Amino acid sequence: MSPARRSALAVLAAAVFSASAAAAVLPPLVRTLDSGLTVVTQKDASSAVSVLEILIKGGQRSDPPGREGLAYATTRLSMDIPDIGKVQDFMAKALHYSMTVRSDASVIRIECLTEFFDEALASFVEILTDPLINNIRLDRIKEAMAHQRRIESDDAVAVGRQAQRERFFQGTGYAGSIYGTEASTKEVKVREAKDYYERFFTAGNMVLVAVSNLEEAEMQDLLARRFKKLRATTAQAAPADSGPGPVGSFGDAPKVIAKDTQQNFIGAAFPLPPATPRRLVLSLLVENILGRGPGSRIWGLRTERKLAYNVGAAATPMKEAGLLEAFLETSPEKSAEAQAALADGLREFFENGVSAEELEAGKTELGSYFLRTNERKSSRAATLSLFESVGIGAGLFASFTDELAAVTLEETNAFIRAYLKPEAGSWVIIGPKK
């Protein structure tokens, strides 16, 4: 049975549920416990599901040179289920849990039916606060990371976007894959994973983000009770600063990576400064006007120039830097024309900026996009934890619309002129050898 059928039947059988769930989503509540642990909660009665993101500040940026992948390996170890009994227990409760490493933080996500949440959390926190870090487990996780690296390398878009990070952030944690390299993961030792855990998995360095149908006070109390075993810390586990690395002119010569694909990936990237609330809103607005869907600036490369099926732009906020990318995928014979057309579009965008009408449309579209993409609890928890991890705070979620409304034409065009200089861009092409 398809998910569509499942959803439809659920709605038709219980449409009355939507009446009881007709409450607007409340702004998030942010509290810092005595231990230093920050707890962000938001009540949402639209489903009987609870989502928790556990943020461990550090992330890719905290990987020491030559040990890329350490943050990933340690975070995986910290949630590795130690015995069969717990596996059975989690399975019976249909507990979903997963992890990833972002530029500035590791994130563990737990989601399940709210009726199981407290009990599942109790078991999970036992693992998280006393993980079994040994050679057997570390070797198994290294194998899984090698597998993830292979899957990543099979995706031309992922390879292209990663190549941009390599170019801008070479020599810092922001470069490369979260899974490290074969050589760097080989060097990661149990002692280093234990040290990483001791340094970063402390209350003062962690943030909990929960979105649930539970009352906020109830969720706050529950999280405070369950996470009281976390070690308190007074000294922040601050990773070394990265910064955008060797930002400079890459000239017109693109970085070309040979891959025997049917299409060429062509991407241009521009470094952005560290995220602030206003810069984040501006970068998302510029991303939107430049390349998010029909009517955006580079959309014509698809509909009128017929150069690509996939065209887009993406802004990536980070604590110490940021990136704005514009990209497309095209057939090898159209590659040169497509690259020139994308470069022309970017140059025109830089030189002339946006019009008042274009800005208003972009603001309306971005406001609606923000509502839609954060409708699901898991997406909203991810947004809230991203805001926390880049240092701008979950409070931006509630003020996002006001912040967006306050953006002026002058500052949008100033942002474009400051950061989208053609000479500051880096070009990457992934595709078959000629």
Place this chain on the structure above:
Amino acid sequence: MAVEKSLTLDNGLRIYLLERRTTPLVNIVAAVNAGSKDETEATSGAIHLLEHYVLFRGTEERSGNEVARDIRRHGAYFNAHTGQDLATFEMSLPAEHAEFGLRNQKDILFNLKITPAEVEAEKEVILQEFRQLRDDPFRYGGALVYQNLFPGHPYGKPILGTEASLKALTREAVEGFYRRYFVPGNSVLAIVGDFALAEMEAKVKAVFGDVPKTDVVLTPLEKALPPPKTVEIEEALDVQEGYLIIGALGPDYNDPDQFAGDVLAQTLGHGLYPLLLKPLRSPRNLAHSVITTSIALKKAGAFVAYITLDPKDLKAAKREALNYLRRTLRSENFSQEDFIQSEERQDAFDHLEYAKNELRFAVQQAWESGLGLANSLAQHLILNDQGSKINYLEEVAKTTSSDLRKVGAKYFGRNEYVVVSIVPKKK
């Protein structure tokens, strides 16, 4: 107070309204009962081309650029999807622009202007999409499974057509297909979001009520049969990982087996310990990950397993997975209750309990997205033949281990499979 309503306009357009005030958005999804199943040799690729054309190429009133400009100005998101049975056209926008959303949907669906130049332009874009499909191992492998799982049946036609059929497609053929199927009596509308039911009903009637009624003649569709023998396909791409995709026939949208089939798919390829990983992890570790999906079409269904693995283990993994599905599944212990000895029972995973809770979780999650709900409801209006309301979770709760063994034996034990392997190119 009622929060939902079904109605049918005089022109035959069926509409479902669901008031849901959690987010200030309105989600409007139209589904047209036309898919690749309805194409002929002359129209192969037409429905997918129309999916693109409807969104981007303009109407009698507005050019494609004007449509795109209006969409942005109103903060709307729109997209479309094509399948074997139907095509959906979705839009989500701020609640204050709901009327624009309705008028836009009406204009692009029922007032299209099909010109040779725009058809040729969109064909070029789709040729790029063909290439992109081949760069995604799972998407490409999945498409090959569907094309070979329903031999001789209209569901076996490629959803995008082929490069050759697309190049040969004429404006007249596209227009003919459009005029035949894109009519109110062959379409449905599901609207979910922040509105008052009575006001939305009045708006919908005012906007769509004047679309002329047109008779629809549909070709009857038989149930699909499984392939007479197992089809094995191997494709070499520039990949480092190995990808194994296994497809088997499953219950269709209206089949009573659908509930047990859904539970079975969960146990096989989801959660912390998917059953299909059992033969692939012991005694040798042959796979990295497995996930199974079950797709329900109107006259057929499919179970598809997606497995990632080391390419050198492909042959052994294929053998073990097929052996498990064909022979072991029919006697599998899904629940702790299946074990007689208390020690065995204590150590066993309760896959049945897991799957039931997992489906309860999925149903709850479905409530979180207005656009997702509208999409599901629009598809349901086209695919459902049963008429009456079914309580999905009650049916799932009734499912027993014995039901899973029966469904496993019926679909995996007796039928043949389609097996697609994506392997690295030889250097």
